[in-house]
Amino acid sequence: MTNVLLEARGIGKRFGGVLALKDVSLTIRCGEIYGLIGPNGAGKTTLFNVFTGLYPRDGGEVEFAGKPLQLDSPHRVAAAGIARTFQNIRLFGNMTARENVMVGRHVRTRAGVFGAILRSRAEREEEAAIRRRADELLHYVGIADRADDLARNLAYGDQRRLEIARALATEPQLLALDEPAAGMNATETAALRELIEGLRRDGVTVLLIEHDVKLVMGLCNRVAVLDHGEKIAEDVPEVVRANPKVIEAYLGTSAH
Amino acid sequence: MDILLQQIINGLTTGSVYAVVALGYTMVYGVIQLINFAHGEVVMIGAMVAFAVIAALAGSALPPAVIVLAGVLAAVPACMLLGYGLERIAYRPLRHAPRLAPLITAIGMSIILQHLALLVWGRNPIAFPQLIENPSYGIGGAAISGVQIAIIAISLLMMGGLSWLVYRTRFGIAIRATAENVHVASLMGVNADRVIAATFVIGAALGAMAGVMYGSYYGIAHYTMGFVLGLKAFSAAVLGGIGNIPGAMVGGLLLGLVEALGTGYIGDYTDLCRWPGAAEGGWMGERCADGAHFVLFGSNYQDVFAFLMLILVLVLRPSGLLGERVSERA
Amino acid sequence: MGWSVKHKLGLVAVAVALIALPFVLAMAGTAWVRITNFAVLFILLSLGLNIVVGFAGLLDLGYVAFFAVGAYVYALLASPHFGLHLPFWVILPIGALVAGLAGAVLGAPTLRLRGDYLAIVTLGFGEIVRIFMNNLSAPLNITNGPKGINLIDPFRIGDFSFATTAGALSGPIKYYYFLLIVLLAVIVINRRLQDSRIGRAWVAIREDEVAAKAAGIDTRNIKLLAFAMGASFGGIAGGMFAAIQGFVSPESFILNESIMILAMVVLGGMGNIWGVIAGALLLSFMPELLRYTVEPAQKALFGRMLVDPEVLRMLIFGFALVLTMRFRPAGLWPETRHRRELDADRK
Numbered sequence: 001m002t003n004v005l006l007e008a009r010g011i012g013k014r015f016g017g018v019l020a021l022k023d024v025s026l027t028i029r030c031g032e033i034y035g036l037i038g039p040n041g042a043g044k045t046t047l048f049n050v051f052t053g054l055y056p057r058d059g060g061e062v063e064f065a066g067k068p069l070q071l072d073s074p075h076r077v078a079a080a081g082i083a084r085t086f087q088n089i090r091l092f093g094n095m096t097a098r099e100n101v102m103v104g105r106h107v108r109t110r111a112g113v114f115g116a117i118l119r120s121r122a123e124r125e126e127e128a129a130i131r132r133r134a135d136e137l138l139h140y141v142g143i144a145d146r147a148d149d150l151a152r153n154l155a156y157g158d159q160r161r162l163e164i165a166r167a168l169a170t171e172p173q174l175l176a177l178d179e180p181a182a183g184m185n186a187t188e189t190a191a192l193r194e195l196i197e198g199l200r201r202d203g204v205t206v207l208l209i210e211h212d213v214k215l216v217m218g219l220c221n222r223v224a225v226l227d228h229g230e231k232i233a234e235d236v237p238e239v240v241r242a243n244p245k246v247i248e249a250y251l252g253t254s255a256h
Numbered sequence: 257m258d259i260l261l262q263q264i265i266n267g268l269t270t271g272s273v274y275a276v277v278a279l280g281y282t283m284v285y286g287v288i289q290l291i292n293f294a295h296g297e298v299v300m301i302g303a304m305v306a307f308a309v310i311a312a313l314a315g316s317a318l319p320p321a322v323i324v325l326a327g328v329l330a331a332v333p334a335c336m337l338l339g340y341g342l343e344r345i346a347y348r349p350l351r352h353a354p355r356l357a358p359l360i361t362a363i364g365m366s367i368i369l370q371h372l373a374l375l376v377w378g379r380n381p382i383a384f385p386q387l388i389e390n391p392s393y394g395i396g397g398a399a400i401s402g403v404q405i406a407i408i409a410i411s412l413l414m415m416g417g418l419s420w421l422v423y424r425t426r427f428g429i430a431i432r433a434t435a436e437n438v439h440v441a442s443l444m445g446v447n448a449d450r451v452i453a454a455t456f457v458i459g460a461a462l463g464a465m466a467g468v469m470y471g472s473y474y475g476i477a478h479y480t481m482g483f484v485l486g487l488k489a490f491s492a493a494v495l496g497g498i499g500n501i502p503g504a505m506v507g508g509l510l511l512g513l514v515e516a517l518g519t520g521y522i523g524d525y526t527d528l529c530r531w532p533g534a535a536e537g538g539w540m541g542e543r544c545a546d547g548a549h550f551v552l553f554g555s556n557y558q559d560v561f562a563f564l565m566l567i568l569v570l571v572l573r574p575s576g577l578l579g580e581r582v583s584e585r586a
Numbered sequence: 587m588g589w590s591v592k593h594k595l596g597l598v599a600v601a602v603a604l605i606a607l608p609f610v611l612a613m614a615g616t617a618w619v620r621i622t623n624f625a626v627l628f629i630l631l632s633l634g635l636n637i638v639v640g641f642a643g644l645l646d647l648g649y650v651a652f653f654a655v656g657a658y659v660y661a662l663l664a665s666p667h668f669g670l671h672l673p674f675w676v677i678l679p680i681g682a683l684v685a686g687l688a689g690a691v692l693g694a695p696t697l698r699l700r701g702d703y704l705a706i707v708t709l710g711f712g713e714i715v716r717i718f719m720n721n722l723s724a725p726l727n728i729t730n731g732p733k734g735i736n737l738i739d740p741f742r743i744g745d746f747s748f749a750t751t752a753g754a755l756s757g758p759i760k761y762y763y764f765l766l767i768v769l770l771a772v773i774v775i776n777r778r779l780q781d782s783r784i785g786r787a788w789v790a791i792r793e794d795e796v797a798a799k800a801a802g803i804d805t806r807n808i809k810l811l812a813f814a815m816g817a818s819f820g821g822i823a824g825g826m827f828a829a830i831q832g833f834v835s836p837e838s839f840i841l842n843e844s845i846m847i848l849a850m851v852v853l854g855g856m857g858n859i860w861g862v863i864a865g866a867l868l869l870s871f872m873p874e875l876l877r878y879t880v881e882p883a884q885k886a887l888f889g890r891m892l893v894d895p896e897v898l899r900m901l902i903f904g905f906a907l908v909l910t911m912r913f914r915p916a917g918l919w920p921e922t923r924h925r926r927e928l929d930a931d932r933k
Contacts, residue, residue, distance in 0.1 A: 052800060078802030086800075092793035095786070103790045107802025109783055113811065116782030117775050123782075130783070170802050291702045293709075349912060357911045359645050359705055360852060364907030367845055371900045375893060483841070487710055494703075528725075550725045559717055563710040570703060571695040 003030040005174055005205050006051075006069075006082075011060035013046055013229075020046045022229045024060070028174065033196065033206040035220035035237075037213060039249055042226040044209045045087060048178055051207075052084045053077040065173060079107050083172035085163040087179045087209075093152035097143060097162050100151050101134035104169025137165040141195060157188040164195070168204070175199065176207040181215055193219060213250075217241060225249065258397035263520040264513065269404045269473060271512015272411030276466040277489035278496070278504035279418060280459030286435040286499035287455050288351070293362040294342055295463060296486020297369035298335050302464030303477035304373055306331035307382040320387035331464045338369075339460025343453050366483075373479040381478040384471060407469045414462060415505050421458075422501055431455065435499065484559055488515075491566040497579020506577060511562055519558040526552040604766060608759040619758040623830060625870040626765040627823055632850040632866040633772050633859065634819025639848065640857035641785060642812035643792025644697075645705040648712025649847055652817040654719065654839035655688055656681035656824025658729065661834045664739040667730060674741045678825045685821025686814040693813040698806050704813075712844055719836040734835025738828050748829070761830050768826070772819070776859050788812050789857070842900055849903040852910050855917020864919050869906070873899060 006028040013021040021043050028034045036044050049055040051062065053074040062069040070076050083104075092100050109130060115123035138144045141161040146154055151162060160180055167175055177196070181189045189212065196219060199206055210216045216223060217237040224234040227249040233240050240246055277299055284292045306327035313323045346365050350358045391402045422428040433441040434451045442448045470485060471477040492511040496503025528551075529535045529544035543550055569576060611618040631653060638646045659681040663672045696707045723731030740749035740757070741764065748760045779785045787808045790798040799805050828834050846869060854865020876895045884891050910917060 054796070054800070073804075074796075074799035075802050075804045078800065083802075084800050086797065090794050090797035090800075092790050092797065094793055095789060099786060099789075103786050103798070103803070104801050106783060106787055106790075111783045113779070113784055113815065116779050116784055119778055127782070166801055289702075291706060293705075346908060346912075353911070353915065354643075355701060356639075356643055356645060356856075357915060359702060360848070361908050361911045363647060363705075363845065363848070364904045364911070366904075367842075367900055368904035368908065371897050371904065374897055484713065487706070487713065490706055491710070494706075552725065554721075556721050557717065560714055563714050566707065566710060567695060570699060570707070574699050574703075 004028070005030045005065060006207075007063045008051070009061045009063075011047065011050060011062070012058045013043075013050055013055060014058050020229050021050065021057075024226070024229070024231050026224050026231060026234060028205060028207060029222075030173075031200065031203060031205055032221035033200055033208055033219055035216040035223040036207065036209045036226065037211075037216050037223060038226035042249075043229040044226055045178060046229075047226065048084065048176060048207075048209060051077070052082060052176060075107065078170050078172075081171070081173035082176060083167035083170045083174075084176040085160070085167055085178055085180060087182060089156075089159050089163055091151040091159055091162060091166075093150065095151060096148050097138060097151055097154065097158075097165075098131070098134050098147040100162055101137050101165045101169045102130050104137075104166040105130040105133060107170050134165075134169065137168050138162075140168070141165045142191075157184060157191070160184070160188075160192065161195070172204070174205045174207060176209075178209050179211055180208070181210060181212050189215060259520060260517075261396055261398035263516040265398055265400050265404060267513035267516030268509065269407050269512070270470075270516065271492075271509040272408050273466050273470045273473070273485075273508075274489050274492045274512050275505045275508025276411050276414055276462050276469075277485060278493040278508045279415070279501065280463045281486075281490050282493040282496070282499055282501060282504040283431075283455040283459050285493070286501075287431065287438070287452050288347070288358075289499075290347065290358050291362060291490065292342070292347075292456075292459075293359075293486070294346075294365040294369055295459065296482035296484075296489070297366050297373070298338055298342075298460050298482070299463040299467040299470070299485060299489075300477070300479060300482030301338060301369065301373055302331040302335045302460075302467030303471035303481065304377050304382065304467075304479065305334045306464075306468045307384060307471055307477040308377065310387070311382055311385055314385040314387060323387060328465070328468055331468055332461050335460040335464035335467075336457045339456040339463075340453055342460075343456040348449070348452075366486075370479060370482065377479060379479075381476040384475050384477075403472055407473060410465065410469065414465060418458070418462070419501065427454070488559075488562040491562045491569075494566055494576055495569050497576025500576065500578050503576055503578035510577075511565060514565060515558065515561045518561040519555045522557060523551050523554045526554075528552065608762045609754070612756065612759065616756055616758055619756070619762060621871070621874060623758055623761050623765055625867055626762070626769055627827055627830075628847065628850065628870040629769060629863050629866040630765075630772055630823045630826075631820060631847050632854070632862045633776055634816045634823065635847050636816075636851050636857065636859070636862045637776070637779070637788075637819065638812055638816035639851055640855075640862065641780065641788040641792065642809055643788075643856075644701060644809060644813060646708045646813070646816065646844075647705050647848065648708035648710070648715075648841075648844055649816070649820055650839045650841075650843040651708075651712045651715040652685040652689060652820030653824040653827065653843070654715055654836075655685045655817075656821030657828040657834045657839070658719065658735075658824075659684050659821070660825035660828040661735040661738050662728075664829070665735055666737050667735050671739055673743075674739075674825070674829060678822055681821040681825040682818040683821070685824070686818030689814040689817025690810060693810045697809045697813065709841075712839075712841055716836050716839060719839070729836075732836055734833060734837075736833050738832050738834065740832065741829050749832075758830075761826075765826065768822075773859065773863075780859070784808070784811065792857075842903075845900070845903050845907075849906045853906045853918055855919050855921060858917060858919065858921035861917045861919035861921060865917065869903070872902065 004027055009025045011021055011024045024047060038044050046055065050057045050071065053071050053076065057071060062071060064080055064082065069080055092103065109126055111123045111126050135144065135147060138147050141164055143158050143161050146158055151159065154162060181192055184192060193215060196206060208216065208220060220237060222235060223237050223240045225232050225240060225246050232245045232249060233243045280295045281292060284290060309330045310323055310327040313326060342365060346361050347358055350361060392399045422431055430441070430446045430451050433444065433446050434448050438448050488511060489508065492507035493504045495511055496505070496507025524530060527549050528540055529549055534540040535544035540550060608619050608622070611622055635646060635649045638644050660677050662668055663670050663677045663680070692707060692711055696704045719729050720732050722728040740747055742748065748764065749757045751757060787798065787803045790801065790803060791805050791809060795805055850866040850869045851862050853869065854863065855861030873895065876898060880898060881891065881895060884893065
């Protein structure tokens with residue numbers, strides 16, 4: 001049996017009187033691409049924000065890589081090994097592509113103010129390593145030629161890639177992608193699919209929220225379906241696809 | 257004289273002015289999340305315009321009530337126009353700029369307005385002419401003046417009026433919807449531009465009244481009066497929960513009380529000679545001989561209370577007394 | 587370092603010009619050297635504020651309070667007021683530390699909240715520091731109230747005093763060289779911080795705080811670091827101000843000064859070191875500029891002064907803030923990122 005990377009038990013989240021997540025439990029195994037789908041407003045992004053420490057949760061536990069995960073602040077989650085991207089791309093617009101990725105190395109490096117001011121040998125070496133790693137990652141996601149461009153000047157698809165490179169720079173064990181194909185055309189989606197498959201080959205576990213059901217079904221090892229804040233299915237794509245509850249959830253929403 | 261009751265009366269007076277000014281901050285913050293630093297200056301200009309008109313008419317044969325009314329009727333529209341102009345010219349073009357831009361513009365506008373007022377009215381304060389007798393009434397060992405009664409009554413009336421506008425009218429629904437979510441409100445047919453401009457104009461009108469009241473209470477209007485008044489009113493808005501209209505009212509009154517009581521008693525409580533065991537050969541020794549005082553902090557620290565309150569709220573309950581917990585939208 | 591010959595020659599020319607400058611200025615009058623010294627002091631302050639506002643995107647509206655803290659620390663530890671006469675190289679670090687600490691104490695409760703709260707809290711803090719400077723004269727005389735503290739020691743190294751004239755080296759010229767060295771050090775520090783792990787984290791927070799958190803930055807601590815560092819720069823500048831002036835009083839540390847420093851940073855271009863320096867130079871020489879242009883012009887046109895130059899100065903600062911934000915948010919001298927990248931490559 002493959003190792004469990006992340007296990008969530010009974011996650012709940014309330015916004016005022018609205019119950020956005022109800023007792024959600026799920027298990028992500030090492031090395032798989034785990035899809036999270038569901039109709040609009042089902043709570044996918046909310047769950048994501050809870051997992052990455054952006055929202056405080058109202059109950060439940062998360063165990064990550066065998067240890068309880070501190071969910072009180074996003075930077076600790078990043079340090080623990082979960083990196084994420086955002087549905088509506090959030091880059092540092094006035095920094096170059098390379099600098100964006102270099103920021104991702106922050107959590108794995110340690111130079112402080114005095115190191116920076118004195119430019120000690122250790123600091124210079126670390127800085128060079130950060131830069132090298134950033135260039136490697138830009139190359140990996142296929143935008144090495146845009147390294148010196150400001151992030152805000154990149155094409156849409158390249159911005160998505162840059163965001164993934166920045167997330168990878170934190171050396172995540174789990175990469176969480178929030179609708180990476182949103183707004184992409186067919187060609188860009190195909191390229192993205194290749195990139196994600198490449199990640200799996202290289203041993204990165206991926207949590208994928210996606211609206212594009214075809215992409216999820218073709219890519220994921222296992223899929224969970226959320227509806228009205230509850231998990232209604234979790235299994236391999238073929239089984240999930242045939243689940244009557246899932247079909248109802250999707251038809252139910254598309255009927256209005 | 258009952259000092260406690262007297263300080264409560266004084267605190268309620270300044271507190272109701274703080275509350276009215278705080279409403280201007282909180283309404284604007286509610287709809288566009290901007291600290292309108294220039295609001296304090298709008299209040300100041302309200303006071304200056306009113307006092308200039310009143311001083312000019314003071315020698316005429318008009319009855320005093322008419323003169324005061326003329327001052328108010330000049331100040332309120334002038335400030336409404338100013339509030340509208342501020343939003344239209346300074347803030348609206350920056351609505352989609354990075355957060356720092358409107359904030360820096362706001363402090364810039366505040367400096368510009370303050371120094372324009374200095375150019376127009378000079379460095380000297382304008383005094384409120386002796387027009388009307390200010391009768392004083394005794395209640396329970398304390399005194400309340402006619403001006404104080406007027407200030408508290410007018411403030412409560414305006415707060416009531418604003419509450420009615422916001423919670424009981426169609427336009428109020430539009431304001432609250434915009435505060436909740438500008439985009440959704442626009443989709444629902446709310447003209448967000450108009451609502452935002454309206455909050456500035458209403459806030460400025462309230463501010464003008466507050467300026468006149470504050471000036472009448474202290475008898476003078478001065479080009480620098482808006483700065484500290486604005487800081488305190490903003491603290492009051494934060495105390496009540498920024499963006500929350502009833503919160504601004506509660507915060508203002510509470511801040512006024514804390515400030516009045518604090519100023520009234522800080523001298524006594526920080527007088528080391530009155531501390532147990534200090535005087536009469538105690539650890540303060542000769543310094544307390546013959547009923548001498550050793551006051552660490554006297555009433556000249558009055559302006560510190562609002563700031564301490566602000567810091568305390570930010571540490572203990574940043575959402576304010578009546579505010580909801582706000583989490584950053586991802 | 588692969589500097590080209592042209593670069594090296596340019597550098598030498600600038601160095602010679604900066605070294606010769608005070609003697610040229612002294613020919614026009616020692617007052618000009620003093621004015622230049624204050625301009626350099628304001629460059630230092632702007633560079634300190636630039637870390638807070640420009641790099642980390644935190645609006646500090648009471649920066650002059652930290653300047654005041656540094657100045658009073660120096661005044662209290664090196665004047666007859668308490669009879670203490672510590673040497674400057676002991677006091678300046680103490681001033682930096684106290685100012686930085688004040689910044690941390692003020693920032694800690696504020697920086698976990700939305701950025702606007704910092705603006706209002708710093709604005710209030712500036713006012714509070716002024717109230718304390720004015721009133722901490724009784725019952726124990728700590729600050730000497732509105733009268734201020736006089737007869738502050740100049741910088742002294744052994745028998746070498748910065749206040750006396752030795753040959754062609756007048757007091758202000760000596761301070762000029764001292765300030766120049768400090769300025770160079772501060773520029774180097776700023777440049778290095780900007781291109782470091784910490785500097786990138788600051789800019790990332792400025793650009794998008796949520797994304798910065800998600801990328802693993804402990805935003806609260808990193809913001810606090812920027813705020814405390816900026817404050818300690820202000821503290822050092824304050825110490826030098828006290829020594830050069832020989833006198834401190836609360837009225838040197840009013841809100842208008844904070845606004846002026848902010849205007850220097852904003853006008854020059856937030857986050858852009860050379861732009862900020864240019865902005866600080868422009869605005870600190872402006873009073874002289876006004877004195878030689880606007881004042882005579884007004885007298886000639888209207889026969890008297892209609893607009894007080896001090897009022898005009900503040901109006902200009904106000905308009906500088908508003909108009910820059912509206913029309914040139916990157917400042918008058920925007921940084922060309924491309925060139926910066928080339929600089930980085932050359933190292």
